[in-house]
Amino acid sequence: MGETQLKTIMITGVSRGLGRVLALEIARRGHSVVGCARSQEKLQALMADLTRDDAPSSSSSSSSKHLLKHLDVRSDNSMKEFARLLVEERKIPDIIVNNAGTINKNNKIWAVPAEEFDMVIDTNIKGTANILRHFLPLLIEKKQGIVVNISSGWGRSAAAEVAPYCASKWAIEGLSKSVAKELPPGLAIVALNPGVVNTDMLASCFGSNSALYQLPESWAPRAATMILNLTSEDNGASLTI
Numbered sequence: 064m065g066e067t068q069l070k071t072i073m074i075t076g077v078s079r080g081l082g083r084v085l086a087l088e089i090a091r092r093g094h095s096v097v098g099c100a101r102s103q104e105k106l107q108a109l110m111a112d113l114t115r116d117d118a119p120s121s122s123s124s125s126s127s128k129h130l131l132k133h134l135d136v137r138s139d140n141s142m143k144e145f146a147r148l149l150v151e152e153r154k155i156p157d158i159i160v161n162n163a164g165t166i167n168k169n170n171k172i173w174a175v176p177a178e179e180f181d182m183v184i185d186t187n188i189k190g191t192a193n194i195l196r197h198f199l200p201l202l203i204e205k206k207q208g209i210v211v212n213i214s215s216g217w218g219r220s221a222a223a224e225v226a227p228y229c230a231s232k233w234a235i236e237g238l239s240k241s242v243a244k245e246l247p248p249g250l251a252i253v254a255l256n257p258g259v260v261n262t263d264m265l266a267s268c269f270g271s272n273s274a275l276y277q278l279p280e281s282w283a284p285r286a287a288t289m290i291l292n293l294t295s296e297d298n299g300a301s302l303t304i
């Protein structure tokens with residue numbers, strides 16, 4: 064499947080940051096976007112932008128071409144319902160980007176409250192597992208599909224004051240490599256380090272230095288090209304944008 068074939072791409076955490084710009088770039092190239100995040104208001108704004116960016120000659124109406132749902136990846140039941148809805152709407156994704164993520168406030172591990180540690184693990188690891196649990200059987204049935212688990216440089220290296228986040232992204236690397244060994248031919252799962260991009264998350268850990276890094280808008284075209292061109296040959300890889 065090359066980039067020219069129109070696909071359905073699912074992106075979690077699509078309301079802002081990397082997920083949002085990736086959704087816009089992918090839709091601009093004619094593909095359908097399915098996404099989720101917790102902020103209803105931001106999803107509505109994204110849908111308006113996706114609709115505006117659609118080519119007027121598009122055969123299906125924009126609102127039915129894309130589907131955005133107000134959902135929390137931490138809820139296994141919500142992800143189960145999301146998968147059921149996509150089957151019903153005939154929008155089983157060709158590519159799934161597990162992008163939803165969060166980071167702890169910079170702090171030494173003993174100063175990170177238990178609830179905050181749980182939030183990072185529940186979102187970054189268990190949120191991804193919830194998606195895999197309910198969506199991989201659909202891709203296996205179709206005998207094709209690519210899963211991109213968004214990792215981090217901190218999934219392959221370490222830094223002080225972000226231990227919960229580092230732990231979660233190292234887990235994403237291990238989870239991806241392990242699941243790669245379970246997939247039948249035709250499917251692939253990869254861990255993808257997006258690089259360093261100026262988003263709300265970067266501002267949380269880098270403070271005002273985040274302004275020194277690339278904007279999401281300049282990152283998105285490279286990310287979209289890479290993601291849209293992944294094949295089953297990439298199964299198990301740890302990649303970087």
Ligand SMILES: NC(=O)c1ccc[n+]([C@@H]2O[C@H](COP(=O)([O-])OP(=O)(O)OC[C@H]3O[C@@H](n4cnc5c(N)ncnc54)[C@H](OP(=O)(O)O)[C@@H]3O)[C@@H](O)[C@H]2O)c1
Binds near residue numbers: 077165261
């Ligand atoms: N920016 C970087 O330099 C960088 C570097 C390495 C890795 N990453 C990774 O790239 C991904 C995106 O990061 P970002 O920088 O774009 O972060 P961001 O600006 O903080 O955006 C995070 C996105 O995830 C969504 N999200 C958070 N918790 C969620 C939940 N429980 N359920 C559903 N959606 C949820 C947020 O939407 P709501 O709040 O509306 O739910 C938002 O759309 C993350 O996995 C991050 O770890 C980023």
